[in-house]
Amino acid sequence: MNIIEKILARASGKEEVSPGEIVEASIDVAMIHDLTGPLAIESFRKIGAKKVWDNQRIVIILDHIVPASSVKSAELHKVVRNFAEEQKIDNFYDIGQGGVCHQLMPEKGHVRPGELIVGADSHTCTYGAFGAFATGIGSTEMAAVFVTGTLWFKVPEVIKINVTGRFQNFVTPKDLILNIIGQIKADGAIYNGLEFAGPTIGNMSIDGRMVLCNMAVEMGAKTGIIEPHQTTLNYVKNRTTKPFKPVKSDPDATYKKVLDVDVTDLEPQVSCPHSVDNVKPISEVDEVGVDQAFIGSCTNGRLEDLRLAAKLLEGRKVRNGVRLLVAPASQEVYLEALKEGLIKTFLEAGAILCNPTCGPCLGGHLGLLAPGETCISSSNRNFAGRMGSPEAYVYLASPATVAASAVTGKITDPRLLKEA
């Protein structure tokens, strides 16, 4: 069996499972946030339930529109806060205690290898970076999990992506995943799992692994996953006190197909409007002026991303007429960035620092785009209307490309940025 089959077999109490089989599985951890939580809570009450199945397995995070930008969003926060108190959810992270849910979950030790995790958010697949099977579900299905602790899953076929080679300077895991999305396309992995493997992955940092698994859903995949290595275990053991049992794919595991990718000659990649799979190498992108640049989100708001961006912004200025927004993904990331002097670099360059939030990425609040404006963003989606007006244009790229573009005012290859 491969790693996904092993986790689903364990969670459904079976010796073995195979693709296509539908299983009823026990959930290890379930997460909601401020935009999907209220509907889950409403459904929970409509079902007629009084008490959640296990208050220690539920994590609640306020992150999408924080602090509240309107009375409406304040009301949603209140609904979620009250529920957390009523159900005695200890793992409730209010504003100021956390950050973007997919950064916070592993950071606070709620993600462990071998576990089955669901989140009422599509980017829940991020936790595959830790060798967990994690996937996004809707609010009412989450309510069902809150009541029963179980959910049905169809065991997916798995596509293995074997990555080799060493990245060039300023070429990042984001460029790799955009390149893969360009190959597989937005619907190329529907209902499938994606397993990232190979020497490049083995040497990759936790931050980089999270970028790859995070964007698996942009190909329609149920999840992205990487088998746990020493890097993974070092990270997890420092953050959780609960025992866990890592699993790996068997050498004879079966896959739907195997895709080989060599990153040696990979150049920075850009996903052009209005579809994530509309990916081009940066050398093939025509001159595009930018009005706004965003560094943040559950895809690329981590310390490694901020370090890279700061390296490019050090001693340089954001070009007049461009707004650069930086939102560290969590309080912890923000604090570390502060200690390392990265925040100072951003401020001196003329960036505006936002609190940890998903806001700009989903057009929820902070920095919405006007019709006709163009944004280059380190986030994960460039659908029409995603970051504001449906008539705005969003290009997705790595934090390095975003930082370089903020300096020049047009989409720029970070490798070619002139000496400061």
Added chain:
Amino acid sequence: MTICGKAIKFGDNVDTDVILPGQYLVLTDPMELAKHTMEGLDHAFLRKIQDGAIIVAGKNFGCGSSREQAPLALKHAGVKCVLAESFARIFYRNAITIGLPVLECLGVSSKVKEGDELTVDLGAGKVENKSKNLVLQATRLPEFIMEILDDGGLIEHLRRRIRWE
């Protein structure tokens, strides 16, 4: 369960951000959500839905976020069923959960034109295009999913089950 209505056509990769833009996720009344359905893609949608009720789309319908508000908005705007070449999995599950029938039907996007009169037999997975005198076979829904739809969605389904046990 039989569903009749005129087809409203869409292409491939219709995402949840165009079905229901993120800025409306703070709304909690389904009828309020419905007013913004497909706002990112087709401003005439709410007018079109007056004489049609079945969406016919290409590949990967509902890709993107996990927002259950997307199928909720479609349902409350008056959509009776969505037929597509394929669906994004979270949207697919959400639609069933809230009682909006969805069927995967290969060839549907080429064999149905805007405004065609359709009859869908959900249990049998049969799609009849009355305007073209054609019958298409969709992927049949498993029994347990049909039970959820017959009950009117997952909430009602669980209410029944929990009372039984």
